[in-house]
Amino acid sequence: MNEISQQKIDASCRVPLLALFGGATLWLVVGLALSVVASLTFHKPDMFACCPFLTYGHAQPAANDAILYGFCIPAALGVMLWIFARLSETELVLPLVPIVAANIWHLGVFIGIVAILIGDSTGFVWLEFPRGSSVLLFAAFLLIAISAVATFGQRKERELYPSHWFLLAALLWFPWIYSTANLLLASGHPVRGVTQAVIGWWFADNLIFVWLALVGLGTAFYLLPKLAGRPLHSRFYALFAFWTLMIFGTWCGIPQGAPVPAWLPALTSVASSLLIVPLIAIAIIFCKTVCGANVTCKGGPFCYIKFGTVAFLLSGLMLISSACPHFSRIAEFTWFEQAQTQLQILGFFAIVICGAIYELLPRVMGFGLPFPKFVRWQHWLFMLGIILLVVSLAVGGIKQGLAALVPKNSSNDILEASLPFLRASTLGLLFLLLGSLLFAANIFVMTFKWKLALIKSVIAYIKSPLETAEVKP
């Protein structure tokens, strides 16, 4: 492909991607700030005694949803559109649709977050957004999917690249799980009793583990070979990982001690232990593609994606361990599960997506990042923040779980076993928040520069003297 057509392809994504990334960046900052607020409760319990909006029960779900629905999904959709356009070697089809959809999506997230803060959440984990806002999210996702699939259909090279499989499957995955969960839980006639919880767990696992894995790995498998300068190793391993991840990953959601018929947690236990198969395949792909590549990383996008992939493997191992009945007796109901979720969302997905955005944005915009140094700083801040957050939550969780096994410990004793670690995790969140501010600075200054240039060119166009057509004598 020649340079000029590639520039054209990148330029066709510019406005839709800015619309998706702008809101996403804002939500990342808001979400991490809310996380910090939520964790303050463990430093001073009566902090928000008279302010119902910011208590732990309000701030924590709002923070989680702002990061997942506000940042992860729309940013990932933007990256996905760009990858589809690049792989298809064609300009983005229907570029207006994602622009409209991005605004609908961010409006939906805004309504949802406000609803959670004022106590109007549905009460289901990861599905807290009220009906109105989830309808907006669903519609926006479908619109973006239409544009993505249309671009996919225009591809010049008919043979599919491994990233195609992962990203296409993700496009089917989200509408299916999101509509099922919302119709059966958050509609006017929710299903009965503990079935609600089972469907909620199924949804959460499919969104947090499978969907994020599909999109994150699809992105990594596109960018890793590009950045390492050598081909993906190999198509067969990727196909194997794709199938096994989908087949085993979707059955992993039910906690071991749940008050449900015993076959449900047993199935989860079996499927989770089989999850080691795709993890090994992904580890092989990662090592054979990346290790020994003659590329220096220097905190650039390559580092982001390498760190993210390793974090995914670790988060997968944590998921497997917590589905093992012996270990789950300790880890269930503790911070360990939270550590796994945070590693999956922030350590794996957010970092891969941030790396991808840093890689693609200068190409899409046609000019370099305003603060190139921030990329490296953010990488260090994120890495440090995630390690602090996840390690302290995981270790605190295990200590809490061990304390809970001793019958004479009261709930206060159990919490106190993990309290120092919780407090340390606040520091990790602060690092992450700082990193996200650097990210926001790059994105927003870039958008601002582009808008300024746009206005200047419009003014120049208006001021320029009218071209007069030469009239042939």
Added chain:
Amino acid sequence: MKNGFSVFIAAFIALGASWCGFVLAPLLQLGTAKQTAVLVSGDTYPIQRTGDATLGLQVYRANDCAACHTEQIQQSGVAFDVVLTGLGKNPMAVRSAIQETCELIYKDNPKDKNLYDMLVEHLSPEQPFSPATILNSVTKTIADSASDKITAAGGKVETHLIPTGADISRGWGVRRSVAADFLYDSPVQLGSQRIGPDLADVGARLGNANWQLLHLYAPQSVVKNSAMPPFRFLFEIKKIDDAPSPEALNLPKEFAPPAGCEVVPKPEAKQLVAYLLSLRADAPLYEAPFTPAQVSTNAPAK
């Protein structure tokens, strides 16, 4: 995978299978569940919440209490107690049968020696008879063989089923939580994290509405060093008009409002407390059996 359609089919099969397994199958198995019968008494369980307790579930949801509290009691297994309820017509034979079986069991376990000595003293012919726990926390096989021997000698025994586990020993509940406990909840608030204690049986454990109100307003006033955030926004601090309100909280000095004022619960607080008091997972069920505690049981250890 040569084209988009094959990817679509692959994803469809994988997700469709788990949809059938984790959405459709639970719906078919549990979606039409009805009230079940309580063991022994035969009452129906659970009873639907009414009035304030129904509204209280929504207060619980709105404040996402489930972010810090679970409603799932865990159980690691069951143990059996053998209780002697009558000596029958031949007390001597029963006594020697008891001595024989218990010696066998307690011999291996010097820790129980003390218990055994107390039992022997309790059953001595000079003492008037009262029911006594002969074996404590034993397996089903041991309990059955002991109860067979004593019954053969003419004594009357009962075998009690006791759920075990850290949650139950801690007093958070009497048996594990089961699907039937949540039949009428919507949304079902199982929770996944225990920053505070489990609440599945809190209505039976801490059944005093005033205590609950005090605990919501100022947790540290009733539980020392509690890490629970106070929910003061569920209460109003009012000036006392003519006479103090009958609903005003009776707070200890360091938590009391300024002089001339009183703390009165808003309706939300009362609803939340009504909901908490309605949380009672204490009925023995087919899938979670146990023998309810009997008032007359007089364990020798006491």
